Amino acid sequence: MSFTPASLFRRPLAGWIASAVALLLSLLWHPAWLAPLLVLALTATWAFATRAELPAAPVVAAPASSEPVREALEDVRSALVDELGHATRELHQGLDLLRDAVSELGGGFDGLSNKTALQQSLLKQIIDVQDGGVSVQDFAARTGDLLEHFVGMIVQMSRESLRIVYRIDGMAKEMDAVFGLLRNVNTIAEETNLLALNAAIEAARAGESGRGFAVVAGEIRNLASNSNQLNERIGGHVERARTAMEQLRGLIGAMASQDLNVALSAKGGIDAMTAHVTESDARSSKVADQVVEISRGLGSDVSTTVRSLQFEDILRQLITQTRTRLTELQDVTTECTRDIEELACTALEADALAERSQRVRSRLAIQREKARLRSRGPALQNSMEAGEIELF
Amino acid sequence: MIVHHDPELDCLTLQLGERFDFSIHRDFHDACLGAGKPARSYVIDLGEVAGMDSSALGMLLLLREHAGADRADIRIVNASGELRSTLRVAGFDKLFVLH
Numbered sequence: 001m002s003f004t005p006a007s008l009f010r011r012p013l014a015g016w017i018a019s020a021v022a023l024l025l026s027l028l029w030h031p032a033w034l035a036p037l038l039v040l041a042l043t044a045t046w047a048f049a050t051r052a053e054l055p056a057a058p059v060v061a062a063p064a065s066s067e068p069v070r071e072a073l074e075d076v077r078s079a080l081v082d083e084l085g086h087a088t089r090e091l092h093q094g095l096d097l098l099r100d101a102v103s104e105l106g107g108g109f110d111g112l113s114n115k116t117a118l119q120q121s122l123l124k125q126i127i128d129v130q131d132g133g134v135s136v137q138d139f140a141a142r143t144g145d146l147l148e149h150f151v152g153m154i155v156q157m158s159r160e161s162l163r164i165v166y167r168i169d170g171m172a173k174e175m176d177a178v179f180g181l182l183r184n185v186n187t188i189a190e191e192t193n194l195l196a197l198n199a200a201i202e203a204a205r206a207g208e209s210g211r212g213f214a215v216v217a218g219e220i221r222n223l224a225s226n227s228n229q230l231n232e233r234i235g236g237h238v239e240r241a242r243t244a245m246e247q248l249r250g251l252i253g254a255m256a257s258q259d260l261n262v263a264l265s266a267k268g269g270i271d272a273m274t275a276h277v278t279e280s281d282a283r284s285s286k287v288a289d290q291v292v293e294i295s296r297g298l299g300s301d302v303s304t305t306v307r308s309l310q311f312e313d314i315l316r317q318l319i320t321q322t323r324t325r326l327t328e329l330q331d332v333t334t335e336c337t338r339d340i341e342e343l344a345c346t347a348l349e350a351d352a353l354a355e356r357s358q359r360v361r362s363r364l365a366i367q368r369e370k371a372r373l374r375s376r377g378p379a380l381q382n383s384m385e386a387g388e389i390e391l392f
Numbered sequence: 393m394i395v396h397h398d399p400e401l402d403c404l405t406l407q408l409g410e411r412f413d414f415s416i417h418r419d420f421h422d423a424c425l426g427a428g429k430p431a432r433s434y435v436i437d438l439g440e441v442a443g444m445d446s447s448a449l450g451m452l453l454l455l456r457e458h459a460g461a462d463r464a465d466i467r468i469v470n471a472s473g474e475l476r477s478t479l480r481v482a483g484f485d486k487l488f489v490l491h
Contacts, residue, residue: 151482158450166421257414258446260478267481 018045066345073344077337084330091323095316102312109309113302120295127288137281140274147270151263161256168249175242182235189227196220321374332367336360395423402432412441412448420451430459439470449482456487467491 022038199217203210339360343353393416394407404424409416424434434455438444456464469491471479479490 148481148483154446155449155453155482158446159453160450162417162447162450162454165417166425169418169421253414253417253447256417256447256450260444260446260449260482264474264478264481267477 014049015046018042070341070345073337073341077333077341080333080337081330084326084333088323088326088330091319091326095319098312098315098319102309106306106309109302109306113299113306116295116298116302120292120299123288123291123295127285135281136277137274140270140277144267144270144274147263147267151260151267154258154260154263158256158258161252164252165249165256168245168252172242172245175238175245178238179235182231182238186228186231189224189231192227193221193224196224325371325374328367328370332363335363339363393419393423397431403435404431404433405435405437407437407439408441410440410442411444412438413443413445414447417447417451420455424455425451425458433465434459434467436466436468437470438468438472438475441472441475444475444478449479449484452484452488465489 019042022042026034026038196217199220200214203214203217206213339356342348343356343360348356393409396405396407397403398405406420406423424431436452452466452468456466459466467489468479468484471490476490479485479488484490
């Protein structure tokens with residue numbers, strides 16, 4: 001701060017007036033306390049007058065070097081305005097990109113949600129079909145019943161075959177009895193033959209008178225021999241009948257002796273199958289439940305995600321606000337730099353100077369007030385949780 | 393096949409051999425299906441039996457008929473798991489007492 005003699009003569013009006021008043025007072029009035037009081041008042045007045053004028057001094061002295069400052073300020077203004085314009089355009093571009101991306105995302109998630117719902121309904125159909133139709137378990141149970149029926153039939157057949165076999169055994173015993181009787185008849189025939197032979201011998205010994213007896217004895221021998229032949233033929237028939245019965249017994253015995261292992265292993269297979277089907281039914285129903293659960297969860301996830309896409313609205317509001325701020329900032333920058341330029345480069349009266357600087361300040365104050373009001377405004381949503389969207 | 397009759401209880405015990413099939417049908421008949429009064433109770437011991445076919449089951453059914461059908465007291469004992477399941481498939485667990 002330089003304090004030159006020239007500055008004393010520029011505008012020390014208050015100082016000069018105060019000095020004149022002090023001189024008049026000291027001449028007209030002579031109390032002892034007046035002198036120090038006057039000295040104090042004068043000093044204060046001069047000090048005030050010179051201090052108030054000091055700020056104006058450099059500006060008044062400046063005009064000679066104003067051109068470089070103007071250019072520099074011009075540069076600053078154009079750089080700031082350009083940069084702010086770029087930022088505004090970029091924000092606009094970003095907003096477009098955001099809108100497109102969000103609309104695509106929304107479409108994708110809508111598709112996902114539709115497909116999930118479709119999947120869920122298909123799954124429900126499958127479960128309904130499984131519940132309503134004839135199950136493999138029923139099939140196995142019926143096959144098991146059939147098998148038991150079949151085994152029962154075989155056992156009944158065996159029982160009846162055995163009954164027949166026992167009857168045949170009884171008949172064979174009767175046949176054996178017939179054989180025994182036939183042997184007796186044979187013995188009788190042999191004895192008859194012997195008797196006839198003896199009779200023939202006796203008849204020969206009797207001579208002529210025994211001739212007729214000899215003929216009878218011969219006939220008796222013939223009869224015995226015939227009887228023997230008949231016996232043999234009966235015996236042959238009975239023997240053949242016995243052989244036939246024996247064969248029949250074998251056949252019926254084979255019929256009675258059925259292997260039950262096939263039926264048994266089939267039964268075991270059916271039991272295993274039933275157990276397996278029961279287990280696999282339980283497992284698949286559990287899996288189906290899980291899939292339904294997952295699909296439900298997926299639906300809820302998708303709805304949460306779609307709700308989260310509301311961030312686009314909030315972000316758009318924010319970006320729009322930022323764009324407005326930037327545009328206003330452009331205007332403010334243009335106006336204020338122009339005023340500052342004038343303040344810096346033009347020689348102005350102190351009043352005009354104060355007025356210009358005041359204008360700049362008030363312009364900035366207005367801008368600050370605008371910003372304050374905007375940030376208080378009702379439009380902005382701060383959290384995603386605030387809105388709920390029910391999709392299904 | 394070993395047959396044992398307890399006169400005190402009038403109980404006939406049949407201890408079958410390795411095979412219980414058609415080959416023993418005559419012995420079986422002679423032991424318990426022949427003419428004469430049936431015993432009060434029967435015990436069929438299958439402890440040694442390794443193989444059994446449908447004729448064995450037929451013989452058991454004939455014995456049941458002979459012993460008075462529903463009034464018959466016939467116990468089948470010592471049957472192996474396989475024989476037991478054969479008897480069960482044939483529904484014998486409802487007709488006889490299986491031990």
